[in-house]
Amino acid sequence: MRWTIKPVPEHDQIRILANELKVDEIIAYLLLQRGIGNYEAAKTFFRPQLSHLHDPFLMKDMEIAVKRVETAITKNENILIFGDYDVDGTTSVALVSSYLLEFYPNVATYIPDRYSEGYGVSIQGIDFASDNDFSLIIALDCGVKAVDKVAYAKEKGIDFIICDHHRPGERLPDAVAVLDPKREDCNYPYDELCGCGVGFKLIQALACNRGETIEDLLPYLDLVATAIGADIVPITGENRVLANYGLQVINNCPRAGFQAIIDQIKKRELTITDVVFIIAPRINAAGRMEHGLHAVNLLTETDLGRARELAKGIEQYNTERKGLDREITQEALLQIQENREEERFTSVVYNENWHKGVIGIVASRLTDTYYRPTLVFTKSGDKLAASARSVKGFDVYNALLGCADCIEQFGGHKYAAGLTLLEEQYDNFKAQFEKVVSETIDHNLLTPEIVVDARLELDQITPKLLRILKQFAPFGPGNMAPVFMIENLRDTGYAKRVGQEGKHLKLSLAKDGGKSIGAIGFNLGDKLPLVAHKKTFSAVFSIDENEWNGKVSLQLKLRDLR
CATH class of the missing domain: 3.90.1640.30 (inorganic pyrophosphatase (n-terminal core))
Structure with a gap:
């Protein structure tokens, strides 16, 4: 993972906005990063109204x-x-x-x-x-x-x-x-x-x-x-x-x-x-x-x-979909592994028997695994149909434009597209798509990025902070849930792998003998050696709640450890 810290707003701006809104400076800091610099903009953000809709x-x-x-x-x-x-x-x-x-x-x-x-x-x-x-x-x-x-x-x-x-x-x-x-x-x-x-x-x-x-x-x-x-x-x-x-x-x-x-x-x-x-x-x-x-x-x-x-x-259709999704993803991963004799900038796979209804989901899973612009093809009538998915920052639609002479029809967005082509064009397309991507993609984009909003200290993480952060929702592109970073953390001795096959990591974090806070890292079970025996490490995380036996407590939802 690449950790990228967002630009830090000017301290005078933070202080002025915090005073104007009567909030902690960390809240003003996060608002300024979202382009919200005054009371009216903050009011619109926190209290969206139907009257804000355009004619x-x-x-x-x-x-x-x-x-x-x-x-x-x-x-x-x-x-x-x-x-x-x-x-x-x-x-x-x-x-x-x-x-x-x-x-x-x-x-x-x-x-x-x-x-x-x-x-x-x-x-x-x-x-x-x-x-x-x-x-x-x-x-x-x-x-x-x-x-x-x-x-x-x-x-x-x-x-x-x-x-x-x-x-x-x-x-x-x-x-x-x-x-x-x-x-x-x-x-x-x-x-x-x-x-x-x-x-x-x-x-x-x-x-x-x-x-x-x-x-x-x-x-x-x-x-x-x-x-x-x-x-x-x-x-x-x-x-x-x-x-x-x-x-x-x-x-x-x-x-x-x-x-x-x-x-x-x-x-x-x-x-x-x-x-x-x-x-x-x-x-x-x-x-x-x-x-x-x-x-x-x-x-x-x-x-x-x-x-x-x-x-x-x-619900029955969804159950069937999940089964097919798992099966085809395994077959597609195997196909990539068998053909990965050299470094490639794309993942393109094809099987005429794959179910057309789930190839988009499979393309997303392959992108998550190998972090490359990805296409999954199957047979559709007398042609091949594919779903395309991309990595953050790379426009797969534009890449497909560069291969238009091999494609019958395509459409979509920056990060997701669909296309059809003639079967005899598949090999040409695969080579051309690899060429276009290899020549146009910034190589840094081939490593997943975590964008960090701000550095934080454990004593700043309070129920009040979480209450205000919840009002930043709904979250999504353009307004992602805030992600924070803390350095020089230690586990208090509680660290263990949990969940099926020990996929997840559960910790109790503290710093310099101060207060401790629970943390969960989904799919981070293999990072246990990094934190065992009270080693120091850095973490990126969002702030969450854990509900257990009717009790609600703050917890950190870990994104990555280093």
Whole structure:
């Protein structure tokens, strides 16, 4: 691990902000690192308000989109809500369809089949719309690069409204409206919305047009918060407001589908991390193992009894997904080990029998293990399909652009992408991807980095500090949970390996004979020799709570030791 300490704010700034906010200097220090330098900025950060959301009509084409939806309603047209099969797509479809169905009945949903149709707008979906007399398709979390598909729909007399957040290609589709804050000609103040966030801006604009207020839309924010967490978009600005209120809905008044999942996992208060690692994988499992429409059905169900039945089915898909994930990860790791005769800058593996629904998860696991830009390929019809994952700081989407002559189709983000290519191009692509990455990546990025916010002393770690740090949440990209560093620590003699196969490390830490504090290091069991026999060491950690036998105590959640 590389330990990188963030730049230290000027001491005068720290002192002035601490006095203005009446907080300890460490809090002012952390706020300044997040670009928060005065009372008003701190108030916005700690107390996000719905009033902080931007006017949806600032988004390019929004007025046109709203007019087209209202025209469809006036003319009694059939509207098809189309979305991708992942969490962002299925929550988007659930959001927009359930909002429209509140006042207009001629609305149906469509999720493409991951295996027969693949990602994004599909010919089959357009044919379905044509065969069933749909004259308007609202595409969510996809469509901004579907130039040919939208043209095909137009030939059939079907209009498109696109709500996307991916980077557009050189040419926009000829849709009625293209809502995408990443459009170069869009001046919307915040361009980090997820697909469901863009869908929310559409219903916010429709609600404004119908005389409704933002408070009327609160019940939909559980879907938006889930998509924000799952799609790993920055939790800053507008996303922070949406995630904050969405979590309140999940914890206080969740829709039946979420309640059914929460009942299964028996957890009290969910954080954004719980949403990412508990809720999102279950919603995703439907599209991975069977069909994304199962997730939409769960998220739009209003009867709790029926929702529990649907959640039970999705739990089964998730169990199957976990088994396949483990099996394929082992096979992929073996393949890398067998072919690692020389230092490589990428990990690219292929097996025609691997399940397409889990290759993205496997790519993430391989990236965690070898810390290289990674692609996992499988057979998909007469082509190969892959999921790409990257390491922090390296844009895998741009790397794929450099291999475009070998690729049939691709799309995605800086850290995650998907692609298809012809089988005969696989070896060419593999060599070219290695070449592009080796020539463009900063070699430091091939070692995992821990970014440290501040140095701390043990006596600064108090319940009061943790109470304030909790108010920095929700955490995520752009606002990560604070990470601290302490040097010259000693274990008090309690250090031991715990958990299955001794994977984890449990300690009781002290410094210079002062107070001790408990610590847990997940997957750090092999570091025991570093701390045994009261050797001195440094640690990076976040501050957490440990609940045991009804007692709650402070503990350090160790990230690395040195």
